[in-house]
Amino acid sequence: MKQLRNIPISVLDLAPIVEGGTAADSFHNSLDLARHAEEWGYHRYWLAEHHNMTGIASSATSLVIGHIAAGTSSIRVGSGGIMLSNHAPLVIAEQFGTLESLYPGRIDLGLGRAPGSDQPASRALRRGLGHDGGEFPEQLSELRAYFDPEGAGSRPPGVRAVPGEGLDVPIWLLGSSGFSARLAGQLGLPFAFASHFAPEYLLPALDLYRNSFQPSAALAKPHVMVGLGITAAETTEEARKLATSQQQQFLNIIRGRTGKLQPPVDSMDGLWTMQEKAIMLEKQQYSISGDKAAVKERLQQIQAETDADEWIIASQIYDHSARLRSYELVAEAIKES
Structure with a gap:
């Protein structure tokens, strides 16, 4: 098993808009976090495309990537991910070609096949509702062809x-099920799994990816990045309280609502039903809340299960200074292992 200190760690930023805050505040905080993450040795800083969500500011993902890349100097910056079904592949190739031209050797293109939005937003994005993600392989082939000077056969003449x-521009496939895992393996691309959203599929998806992997010009052997939700603090009690902001956010998702990231509460009791609590706990199999020692111990367990090549960490914490400290503690825990 790889030693924790030898595994690259990265940031997945959902650019949260907190209760009482604005999108401008979110962008300021994201750049501040990215600069600190660069200092603490994080490898990548990825932003996610979501639409019609009042608590997430990164809808214009390529623009925010440019903002982060311009304000940092060495950390890789990219998408975790771009929802390709929302876009013409040519537009994404041009956007990320522009980013790579501006910040050479630092741009990643992570791709997902979900819409990252609800039905009204899907209509507004001109996707229609006749898409189920099945067109993703063809869109991906077209997109890759735009980067390849010899790829004329897969793109419009x-x-x-x-x-x-x-x-x-390195292309990653992102997923929370087996579809993208198998496709990434067949194409010989790196694969990132959102275990903080779909923990029950993590191990089967990794097995599927590794078993279906075919070496390619992009990658000689399988390469897996595992997404984790981590809330770290000086004490486990404090971390668990900070994590209630993320729990409230997931509770809204279960109830079909959106909203800004809420302040932490002393207890979730009274906010969720017993059934909702059970669903939440099931979804948090690979979420960690604790002090540095607890984080390190759980990371070692997850690494033994997954044999991940990289980790990417999402921390939905209301207070910006507490969010910074959480990422700092995670970096310390890994370096000290």
Whole structure:
């Protein structure tokens, strides 16, 4: 098993808009976190595409990636992910070709096949409702062809991505089920799994990816990044309280609601039903709340289960200073292992 200190760690930023805050505040905090993450040795800083959600500011994902890349110097910056079904592949190739041209050697393109939105937003994005993600492999093939000067057969004749063509922008497939795991394996691409959303599928998806992997020009052997929700603090009691902001957010998702990230509470009792609590606990199999020692111990257990090559960490914490400290403690825990 790989030693914790040898495993790259990264940040998955959902650009939270907190209760009482604005999108401008969110972008300021994201850049501040990215600068600290760079200092603490984090490898990547990824942002996620969501739409029609009042608590997430990263809907124009490529623009926010540019904002973060411009304000940092070495950390890789990318998408975790771009929801390809929302976009023409040519547009994404041009956007990420532009980012790679501006910040060479630092841009990642993580792709998902879900809409990252609800039905009204899907209509507004001109996707329609006749898409189920089944068109994703064809869209992905077209997108990859725009970066490849020899890929004319997979893209419309006479159409080129400028900037984009000939640039090396690493493409990752993201998933919370087996579809993208198998596709990433077959294409020989790196794979990132959102275990903080779908923990029950984590191990089967990793097995499927590794068993279906075919070496490619992009990758010689399987490479897995596992997404984890982590809330760290000086004491486990404090961490568990901070984590109630994320729990309230998940509770809203269960109830079909959206909203800004709420302040932590002393107890979730009275906010959720017993059935909702059971669902939440099931979804938190790979979420960690604790002090540095507890975080390190649980990370060692997860690494033994997954043999992950990288981790990417999401921390939905209301107070910005507490969020910074959480990421700092995680970095310390891994370096000290």
